[in-house]
Amino acid sequence: MLLESRSPAVDETVHLVRAAQQGDSDSFTQMFQIHYAGMLAVAYRLLGPGPDAEDACQDATITALGRIGELRDPTAVRPWLHAIVRNICLSILRSRRPVPVGVAGANLPASADDGPVASIERMAQRDWIWHGLKQLTPRTQTVAMLRYFSDNNSYEQIALLCGIPVGTVASRLSEARRRLAHILPSIQGERHDDIDALTTERHEEAGTILTAVANDVPLSQVERRWAKDMTMWWPSGRISTGLGSVFAVMQNNYGQGVTARLTGLVAGPGVTIWENTFLNPPDDPYHCPPGATWLLREKDGVVQEVRLLYAPPAGEPPTQRERPGPHPA
Structure with a gap:
């Protein structure tokens, strides 16, 4: 029987996924960079071009980092990432409604995919994430922790807990996403504190x-x-x-x-x-x-x-x- 050989690109994808599952942050970063354009295209189709789509992709990246160990077939990483983005976007579309301060999705609880605590607790990448969070400003760090690692995590709930306007929650989360996108790749070789x-x-x-x-x-x-x-x-x-x-x-x-x-x-x-x-x-x-x-x-x-x-x-x-x-x- 003849077996079809895999392309070098597929072999490289498998290598990156398996290395990321073993806690190699550099491999995860490379994997994300390869697939980000496709993830953004999915978000654009559902939400339209703009900051909402970009935020959805950043949320999906954080989610994927926590759940990478659940991906059984490394060759399926592309549709897996696209599915995470799609689920986040669909949750936003289902839950969008006007809010007093005009922030779209402010009353939307983070989807189950936004809270990968159970997976992160089982994986070495968790310390990488926390090391990155520690480099955010205290105010930005707090809203990020509440959004991604708690159940009462809608914008309005975070606003009530922090005693700040909903619009401020949105701006601080946007800042956290931008900062983490730059921080996480840059600290991959550093020694991370164990939490x-x-x-x-x-x-x-x-x-x-x-x-x-x-x-x-x-x-x-x-x-x-x-x-x-x-x-x-x-x-x-x-x-x-x-x-x-x-x-x-x-x-x-x-x-x-x-x-x-x-x-x-x-x-x-x-x-x-x-x-x-x-x-x-x-x-x-x-x-x-x-x-x-x-x-x-x-x-x-x-x-x-x-x-x-x-x-x-x-x-x-x-x-x-x-x-x-x-x-x-």
Whole structure:
């Protein structure tokens, strides 16, 4: 039987994909450069020429970096990349609607493809990404972390968490995409910090605090890393001070049968993001929202400010409206 030989171009593609899957950032960069024009053409066909299409391709690149290990057939990398771009574009088209500040797609949650945390956690490239994020400005880094590594990640939700206009979120994300496109290839040969230790430490802390009341953990056992005058911004706009004010809310909730469970955490230099679900009592299933995202801002390893955003019930937009249960009356 005669076997058709593969072309040198196909062999090179296979080599680049397999090297990228082993954590070779240079190979991923070459692969991306080869296919970017085709990805952009897909975005242009669906969204039209302009910044939306370019942003979609940058989002797709970040997604592909996190999911490259899932590509079983290296020769299929071109349609695989095009499919990622297409899915992001279609999500934008389905969800586009006018918003008060005129930013298209501001209420669009990042698609599942925009949040490749599970894949990144299993791959060596994750440290490359975090090394790149650390070189962004703190404000730009924060919105990028929320957009790509949290569930409450629509432009409006990020705006509420950061206390900034939706238009500012859009401009900072655009800046983050442009910067990462230049930063990631330039740092491929540098030594990247391992985020495992920091993530493990912050994960343990978050889990302990969220379950402290239920487990009879005293405030003194967990407040070492928290400033005494830490500012807590509740979704209603209420401001309280110190971790003790958060404990008081948790004690009130627990007394009414509500508990919380940590579901996600992202740790970076100066910023930590918690995500949790609220478990309501059977006789009051809507006492608390489904969950919440916590944005912790730190200085020299000490938490100075926390902003809290509740996850809206299915079908409802994010809101700052006062809700019963998760905070003092």
